[in-house]
Every structure is written in C-alpha cells, then in structure tokens.
Amino acid sequence: MAIGGSYPNRHLLCLFPLIFVTLITSVYGTCQLSFEQDNKLYNYSLTKPIRNFPHGILSEDGFYKVAVNGTVLWFQLCDAMIFNHDPPTCVDCGDCGGISRCGMGCSALVANIIGGYPVCTTLGYSSSTFFELIDKTDPLKGITAKLFNRGSKSNCSLAVSIVCDTNGVQGPQTLELVGTCDYATKIHHPSGCALIISSHGNGMGWFGTMLILILFFLGVYLLGGAVYRYYSLGIRGIDIIPNLEFWASLPHTLQSSFTSLVRRFRGPSHGHRSSYSPVNF
Structure with a gap:
C-alpha cells in the first residue's frame, strides 16, 4: 500500500543536493574579488583549487596561528x-564555540593574558568578511581580507594581507594591534595572485561579430528548414536537412575551387604536358 507522505519526502530528498550546493556557494562566493582596471579584468578566487593547494587559501590544518x-x-x-x-584554551569563548568547542564557532580568535589567564576575543566570522586590494596602484601585489565582529561587548576586527607568492606559502609571522581591538597580519600564498581573464582589446572586433552572425543565421536556417521538412513535408532521416545535395557536394566544390585558384597563381607545373606540341614540317 502506498503511503501518501512518501511523495513529499521524495521531493525533499531531491532538493538536498541543491540546498547543499547553495550553502557551499553562499560561503565560498564571498571569497572572490573581481574588478576592471586599465582594460584588464582581475579576478581573485581564494577557494579555487590550484596546483599543490586543492583547498585554495584554506589551511589544511584547519587554522592559521x-x-x-x-x-x-x-x-x-x-x-x-x-x-x-x-585547540585554544580560553577563559571566555562564549561567542566562538564555548569552552568545549573554543575556536570552532568563528573565523578569527585572539587570546591575551589578563590576570595570568588567557582571555579570548572573537575578531570575525566568514560571513562578515570582505576584500580589498593591498595596493590599488599594483593589483598584482595581492588582496586584504577583513573580518569583523560587531558585538555588544566589543567591536573587533582582523585584517589579513594575502600577498601574491607563486613560489609557495609563508604563514603569518607578525601581528600588529592597530586600534583598541583591531589586529593585522599577513601571509604569502599563490591564491593571492590575480587571474587576468581578459586584457587589451575591446571585444572580438567586426570580423568576430560578423562570423558569429553568419553562424547564427546558418543555424537558424538549418534548424528551421529541418523542422519544416519534418512536420510539413513528412520527410524523415537525413533528408530533412534542407539542400542536402548542396551541403554534400560543398567540400568537393571548395577543394576544386581552391585547386583552380592555386594553379592560376602558380601557373602550370613542370610536369604538366601541354595539349599542343610544335611540329616541324
């Protein structure tokens, strides 16, 4: 006996892959930066797999320290x-996972020794991250990721400069306190290098546009003719292609025309025998 509730459950199961992809896209989609400058389109995608780094900028340890x-x-x-x-051992870690999961509920956490105990402060989350260029005059230098935590207790942030380095990864080695609760550090990583998608040039030009138009109208002609011959004339098989004889003979016609054109410019070959020979009487 069929259970009425099985059909909605089946549809819900079919939606799970779509929900999963949407969640992944929403998280990783924030780790991209694209802009155009001097007729060049620069694209940074920090989570894109690259050689030797299948997870992009993500630390395989699960964190940088x-x-x-x-x-x-x-x-x-x-x-x-x-x-x-x-794992971090902190006195206060309430907004970043709690004592049992300290550090696993946020994207940036700092610990300072206060009264002899490490007191932790959340600096930001992946959802509150945005990116900007390290140097606007030199887009190839890299980008800066800025994480924020605007809470009731404190307003804190972390700026991580991701310097372009195609030779490998260098983890953070310096730490600056810029403001009351604003920190800055930097790493070297290939993911900080921009991909230039397009440069110099304003499109394909008139020749490319004309070629696309020709191919478009040719496709419309073939598809429209095939549909007409199939439904209106009842033609089946390969004969539904309009002017099939012309298309079948086109390669031979082009070859003959090309050969004739080459002979016209090169003249008769040395091995060519003329139809007329001089005769001595």
Whole structure:
C-alpha cells in the first residue's frame, strides 16, 4: 500500500543536493574579488583549487596561528576554524564555540593574558568578511581580507594581507594591534595572485561579430528548414536537412575551387604536358 507522505519526502530528498550546493556557494562566493582596471579584468578566487593547494587559501590544518609577545591569534579564511590539535584554551569563548568547542564557532580568535589567564576575543566570522586590494596602484601585489565582529561587548576586527607568492606559502609571522581591538597580519600564498581573464582589446572586433552572425543565421536556417521538412513535408532521416545535395557536394566544390585558384597563381607545373606540341614540317 502506498503511503501518501512518501511523495513529499521524495521531493525533499531531491532538493538536498541543491540546498547543499547553495550553502557551499553562499560561503565560498564571498571569497572572490573581481574588478576592471586599465582594460584588464582581475579576478581573485581564494577557494579555487590550484596546483599543490586543492583547498585554495584554506589551511589544511584547519587554522592559521601566530603568537607575538604573549598574544596568540588563530584564524581561518573563507570558513570557520577546525581544531584537530592544539585547540585554544580560553577563559571566555562564549561567542566562538564555548569552552568545549573554543575556536570552532568563528573565523578569527585572539587570546591575551589578563590576570595570568588567557582571555579570548572573537575578531570575525566568514560571513562578515570582505576584500580589498593591498595596493590599488599594483593589483598584482595581492588582496586584504577583513573580518569583523560587531558585538555588544566589543567591536573587533582582523585584517589579513594575502600577498601574491607563486613560489609557495609563508604563514603569518607578525601581528600588529592597530586600534583598541583591531589586529593585522599577513601571509604569502599563490591564491593571492590575480587571474587576468581578459586584457587589451575591446571585444572580438567586426570580423568576430560578423562570423558569429553568419553562424547564427546558418543555424537558424538549418534548424528551421529541418523542422519544416519534418512536420510539413513528412520527410524523415537525413533528408530533412534542407539542400542536402548542396551541403554534400560543398567540400568537393571548395577543394576544386581552391585547386583552380592555386594553379592560376602558380601557373602550370613542370610536369604538366601541354595539349599542343610544335611540329616541324
């Protein structure tokens, strides 16, 4: 006996892949930056797989870490942090996963020693990240990711400069306190290098446009003729192609025309025997 509720469940199951793709796109879609400058289109895609780095900018450890003068910073770009080892131990971690999952509920966390204990402050989330150029006059230098945490307790942020480096990865080694709760660091990574999608030139030009128009109208002619011959004339098989004899003979016609044109410019070959020979009487 069929259960009436099985059909809605079946449709819901079919939607799961679409929901999953939408979620992934919404997260990773924020890790892109594109702009046009001097007739060049620059595109940065931090999560795009590249050679030797299948996860793009994402740290395979689940986080980046830097410690300077007793201050420890953990962060992950384009995703939340994951700790399989060396997790943060903080007194206060309520808005970044709590004590049992400290660091796994945000994308950037900093710990400062206060009163002899490490007190953690959330600096930002992947959903509150935006990107800008490190140097507007030199787009190839890299981009800066800025993470924010605008909460009731404090307004904090983290700026990570992703310097373009095609030779490999160099993790964060410096940490600056720019404001009261604003930190800055930098890494070197190939994902910080821009991909120039198009440069110099204003389109395909008149020849490319004309070629596309010719191919378009040719396609319309063939498709329209085939439909007409199929439904109106009842023709089946390969004969539904309009002017089939012409298209079948076209390669031979082009070859003959090309050969004739070459002979006209080159003249008769040395092995060619004339139809007329001089005769001595």
